[in-house]
Amino acid sequence: MVMEGMKPSLKTYSTLMVAFGNCSDTETVMGLLKEMEHLGLRPDTYTFTICIRVLGRAGKINEAYDVFKRMEKEGCEPNVITYTVLIGALCEAGNVDEAFHTLDVMKKKGISPNLLTYNTLIGGLSRESRLNEALKLFNKMKSSNVMPNAVTHSFLISGLAKFNGVDEAIDFYYDHVGRDFSPVPHMYGPLIDGLCKLGRHEEAMLLFEEMAEYGCKPNIVIFNILINGFGKIGDVELRVNCLKNGMVEQAVVVYEELQSKGFEPNVSTYNALIRTYSLSGNPDRAYAIYEKMIVEGCNPE
16 A cells, blocks of 8 residues: 555554454564554554554563553553553563552553453463462452453452362352353363362263353363363272263263264364273274274374
8 A cells, every 4th residue: 555655544554453463473563563653653552552462462571561661651641451451461471460560550540440450460360379369359359349250250260270179169159150240161161170180070060061051051172171071080990980880971971962062073072082982991982983083184192
């Protein structure tokens, strides 16, 4: 467009920057920023925020900070979205303390955190196993009249299941499900996986069945967790008990339900099934699954 004598608008450049940003092409995004300025177009808050998001996702925190500082220097005021994007980049990089410092700066400028800001920080704390702080922030957001959503609860459930134990995560889930949020599929993954790893397969299946009661459709990840959980029995004594109780067969039932719902098995599904049949003393079925895997064009690991 520029070569043909047409001057693109700020909106056009912003759209292009988003597109290249989605491809993680930071070089082109920053090149577009320079090009638009060369043409006399002044970047606005939205444009600068795009740059910060793209650089942050690429792990280029220092460059993201440089863009942020430049905004303020040029009199382009960051908004709550800009601050939240920067906070997200810091959390992804493991700099949660710096993310909270940025939150303090934001508040001092009279900008209140929104739901996305709180979710970003709670997610960052949960991933760093700082669950006590995450729960305190969870209570603080409610006292600030920012109501948590399914994403907020998912972060906390995942963190609790991973670092504090699945029972604490389940307690938190039942304290809030149905009343404070409607469940989403990925919320169940850490709970079902944690129960399976502890050999509590019946409880895992109860949670799986409970998903339907809330109108929550399981995804391929949930099915794979169940198939793997029922089929991967490493301890010999436990394996015998599971075979007697039909738990390996239950993995096959889950697989059949997966197919009936129109899900295509992936490599994790096939590997779990092959392991399941091998453990149950059925090598012919294991090989049949392997052959089907090849025919379907799913390369074994």
